[in-house]
Amino acid sequence: MHVAVLGAGVIGVTTAYALAKRGCKVTIFDQASSIAAGASFANGAQISYSFVDPMASPAMLKKIPSILLGKDPNIKQKPSLEPAHLKWGAYFLGNCTEPKVTSNLDNAISLALESRTALQNLLAFHSISFRYKQAGKLVVTRDKSTLNRMQHAAKIKTGRGIETQVLSSQECWQTEPVIEPHYRDIVGGIYAPGDHVGDARRFTNALAQICIDQYGVDIRLKQKVLGLATDDDKIVGIRTGEGVFSADSVVVCMGAASAKFLSRYNIPLLIEPLKGYSFTIPASDQAPSVSLTDADHKLVFARLHSEMRIAGLADFDGDDMSLKEDRLATLKSFAERLLPNIGDYGHSGTGWVGARPMTPDGLPITRATKINNLYLNTGHGMLGWTFACGSAERIAEIMTRYHSGAAHQTGATNQKRAVQ
């Protein structure tokens, strides 16, 4: 089977790897001039198997009025009456109930565990240098009710075999001593010793090279995919500026651009771009060695060898992907106020903005579609780096099982696949 993978972010490249490993011929297309040029470029670097909690929750519901009034410094919502955005919002609200949180978290944990295994398997076969480290992750809060919620979720995670420890403020300071002088006001936190950090861009580039060298994958950059080439209800390839490229199957891994691309084929995806910012500074000897999340300010600090990656903010800005200097300045000043000694803030460079492809339930969309031979692996939101290897295995399994299955040609199976 020859598969066209649309998108060369961490999801597209891990998908290509999982397919090539199963014997597929794979060609990746991306409009950018380099691999991992989108959301996978400079994300928060946390491979965060233990903290896959969905954004939609009763606690988030309480924050919505202040977000809509523009009073939340971390989350901004540009007023929008776009039907797709309103629909997304309605589904998001629908996911803010306790039962939904529990089932969404449960599904997210399953994917996180599969992703952990898949990445371990990959690294057992291939030596990749991407600043990967089992740094452990510490999430701290100043708010008792947030801690209670995190504690409740920690119990669920422990029940699923993910080690998490509930810590007092004292124990948080012992776990990461450099935060003590600056985090005197926390009430406690959750520590997950098994969590990792790693640079998604380095990983994606290195894996892409392995795909080329060892699996014969073809990667075509600077090729914007303009549309799908179809024959009746079947995909026969894709269209780029250079013409039609034939393929037996297509898998869409376009991140935040996926919904718009597919809307013309009457495949409505609930994915909204949620902009986040990051910057990277040279680390000092006061840099934390655990990966740290400030749950109240929604800021993450991850040490990548000699550098600190700091990421945060969540802006619904429609299609505007531009880096807003005032928002980047907000992130920088938050971080410097919280942890002033962890590195050289004077060398924070130009900063970076990326669009998290958010679904209302916080779970990626990894499945077949109603169009024959068209598949989706997209919508990984805030956790694409964490979920990449597991969802790549899932979609590759679906695609190859389906393609080789005898039921492939039957109308009955096609009916089943038509369900969105």
Ligand SMILES: Cc1cc2nc3c(=O)[nH]c(=O)nc-3n(C[C@H](O)[C@H](O)[C@H](O)COP(=O)(O)OP(=O)(O)OC[C@H]3O[C@@H](n4cnc5c(N)ncnc54)[C@H](O)[C@@H]3O)c2cc1C
């Ligand atoms: C600030 C920030 C911090 C984050 N921190 C973390 C973290 O700590 N841990 C974690 O697990 N996740 C994190 N994430 C989320 C994670 O980075 C994303 O979920 C992940 O990168 C999504 O990968 P992707 O491959 O789907 O999308 P992308 O990396 O955006 O790739 C999509 C690709 O599709 C291409 N494309 C789009 N349209 C077309 C077209 N028409 N033709 C050809 N190519 C096209 C784009 O050029 C792009 O290269 C963070 C995200 C942000 C923004």
